[in-house]
Amino acid sequence: MEDKDILMVQETLFEIVELKKQSKGKKHAVIALPDAGLVGTIAGMHIVQTLNLELIGYIDTEVMPPVAVIHHRKARPPIQIYANEDLILIVSEIPLPAEAMRPVSIAILKYLEELEPKSIIALGGSALPPALRTQVKTPEVFAVTTTPEEFERVHNHKIQFLDEGIVAGAYAIILLEAQRQKIPVTYIMAQSFLNIPDPGAAAETIKTLSTLTGITIPTTKLIEGAEEVRVRVRDLMNQTTTSMQTTGKDQEFQIPAFYS
Amino acid sequence: MPKVKRDEEKKDTLERLDQSIQALQRQFDEFFGTLGSIRPRGTTLWDGDSCCLEALGEVEETEGEYIVTLDLPMVNKDEIEITVMDDHLAVQAKMRQEMHFERWGTVQREIRFQSLAKKVPLPKNADSDNIRASFQNGILEIRIPKITKANRIPID
Numbered sequence: 001m002e003d004k005d006i007l008m009v010q011e012t013l014f015e016i017v018e019l020k021k022q023s024k025g026k027k028h029a030v031i032a033l034p035d036a037g038l039v040g041t042i043a044g045m046h047i048v049q050t051l052n053l054e055l056i057g058y059i060d061t062e063v064m065p066p067v068a069v070i071h072h073r074k075a076r077p078p079i080q081i082y083a084n085e086d087l088i089l090i091v092s093e094i095p096l097p098a099e100a101m102r103p104v105s106i107a108i109l110k111y112l113e114e115l116e117p118k119s120i121i122a123l124g125g126s127a128l129p130p131a132l133r134t135q136v137k138t139p140e141v142f143a144v145t146t147t148p149e150e151f152e153r154v155h156n157h158k159i160q161f162l163d164e165g166i167v168a169g170a171y172a173i174i175l176l177e178a179q180r181q182k183i184p185v186t187y188i189m190a191q192s193f194l195n196i197p198d199p200g201a202a203a204e205t206i207k208t209l210s211t212l213t214g215i216t217i218p219t220t221k222l223i224e225g226a227e228e229v230r231v232r233v234r235d236l237m238n239q240t241t242t243s244m245q246t247t248g249k250d251q252e253f254q255i256p257a258f259y260s
Numbered sequence: 261m262p263k264v265k266r267d268e269e270k271k272d273t274l275e276r277l278d279q280s281i282q283a284l285q286r287q288f289d290e291f292f293g294t295l296g297s298i299r300p301r302g303t304t305l306w307d308g309d310s311c312c313l314e315a316l317g318e319v320e321e322t323e324g325e326y327i328v329t330l331d332l333p334m335v336n337k338d339e340i341e342i343t344v345m346d347d348h349l350a351v352q353a354k355m356r357q358e359m360h361f362e363r364w365g366t367v368q369r370e371i372r373f374q375s376l377a378k379k380v381p382l383p384k385n386a387d388s389d390n391i392r393a394s395f396q397n398g399i400l401e402i403r404i405p406k407i408t409k410a411n412r413i414p415i416d
Contacts, residue, residue: 130318130329134399195318196331196399227333227398231359231373234316234331238305 014107018057022083022115028213029117030089031108033096033170034240036249037198038233039125039190043205044091045229046222051215053082053089059107063100069093079104086215088115095236095243096170105173113183119153120178120185121212123205124171125192126162127249139191139201141208146175150184157211162189168249186212194249195241197233199226308371311358315351315378315400326383326404332376333398334359340395342402344388349380349402 032044047053059079068075078093090112096104112120126142133139142162145151154161167175171187178185188208192201203219210217222229305314317330332340332353339354352375359373380402382388387405394401 129320131320131327131401134329134396134401193318193329193331196316196329228359230331230333230398231313234305234313237316 014103015060016057016081016107016111017060018081020054020056020083022056022088024114025116025118027083027086027088027115027117028215029112029115029120030087030209031112031120031122031171031174032089032091033122033124034092034094034236034243035169035171036125036127036194036244037192037196037201038237038240039192039198039201039205040123041091041093041236042197042199042202042222042229042233043123043209044089046202046206046219047087047089047209047217048082048091050217050221051084051087053084053087055080056083056088057081059090059104059111061100061104061107063097063103065094065097067094087213088112088117093236095240097243098246101170101247102173105170106177109174109177109181109183109185113181119150119213120183121209122171122174122185122187123202123209124187124189125194125198125201126165126189127194128191130193130196133191133193133198136191139198139204141188141190141204143208144175144187144189145185146178147182147184150186153184154186154212159188159208159211169244169247188212194244195237197230197237199223199229306373311372311374313359313373313376315353315376317378317380324406324408326386326406328380328402328404330378330380330400330402331398332395332400335376335398337395340393340400342391342393344382344391348382349391349404351376351378351380351400351402353377353400 030044030047032040032047034041055076058077058081060077061079064078067078069078080091080093082089082091090108109120128136141159143154143159144162144167145154151161167187167189174185175187188205190201190204192198199222203222206217206219206222209215305316306312315330315332317328319329320327328349330351334355334357335353336356339356341352343350343352354375355373360370362370382404385406387407390405392403
């Protein structure tokens with residue numbers, strides 16, 4: 001009863017606009033939100049460009065700041081939905097404020113669940129101390145899953161899991177909510193900088209996404225153009241850094257108190 | 261390793277950037293906090309007049325040193341200059357290729373960026389004579405040793 005009330009509250013706050021109706025049960029879903037090293041955002045931007053995804057909708061909500069992004073002279077809400085025949089991707093062009101993380105995360109999950117995707121995969125960064133990240137040539141990728149079936153699926157692809165640790169921010173809410181509702185979600189995170197844009201880490205999450213979905217997404221251009229990407233996303237990185245300070249993202253460095 | 265030089269005369273070229281981040285520097289007095297993350301409303305990470313971007317960065321502290329990591333994309337090692345001032349490090353770097361944005365907000369003009377810069381406040385216990393720096397893949401790492409002065413207290 002309590003859960004239903006929460007969702008009803010969410011429904012009053014959100015408008016999910018589909019500019020193009022999506023078919024059910026045929027696509028993999030990807031969530032790419034601004035987070036450590038902007039890993040999800042950079043990966044999402046690259047996937048949109050590389051696979052030539054089409055803007056098919058957006059999520060409008062009163063819990064986000066009153067911001068419209070202007071592209072090609074058209075105003076859009078900052079949380080956008082892109083798709084092609086195989087993939088549907090949700091990306092945000094601005095950081096989620098702490099107070100918006102829970103309702104936005106729940107709205108995204110609810111929308112995707114109704115589409116009955118083949119899988120839901122969230123992409124993000126797992127921040128290392130910067131001096132350590134500098135030494136890491138190829139960031140390692142870790143997974144967290146929300147159902148036993150999803151665990152098996154990811155395990156069969158020989159992807160390593162985060163056994164102990166802390167996840168903070170919007171992805172923490174997505175994981176907890178998906179687990180509660182038994183929605184299969186895999187969170188893929190690559191070792192990354194916290195406050196420096198990290199295209200190298202983004203490339204590693206994309207490789208893992210390709211492994212899990214069977215969709216080929218070349219990353220060569222992302223690696224070759226990494227320095228230019230780092231210049232272009234600096235302002236978003238800076239805004240995201242401020243946002244992460246309010247959501248305890250630095251807790252991810254910490255050893256969980258109940259380490260087992 | 262980029263050259264580290266002591267030069268009190270270098271202030272002119274940093275003046276403009278200094279004004280835009282002056283308020284930020286006050287909050288940096290305690291050194292910690294995330295580099296470039298706390299800024300007063302209205303300040304930006306760039307200065308269009310000097311075509312300069314403020315470098316993003318992170319700071320960490322170990323027992324013996326402070327480690328400052330700065331993002332200097334599109335920069336060659338030879339184009340980085342690190343200057344030790346009285347109370348801060350000034351980092352300037354020329355980009356090997358300028359970044360050009362053709363449609364820029366309501367200004368409706370193109371904007372170009374040719375360099376990156378950062379002022380890093382030095383904590384009081386910084387050993388500024390022994391600062392080391394290294395540069396790899398567009399990431400500048402500056403290691404600032406701490407001066408450790410131990411006074412043994414006699415027990416009566």
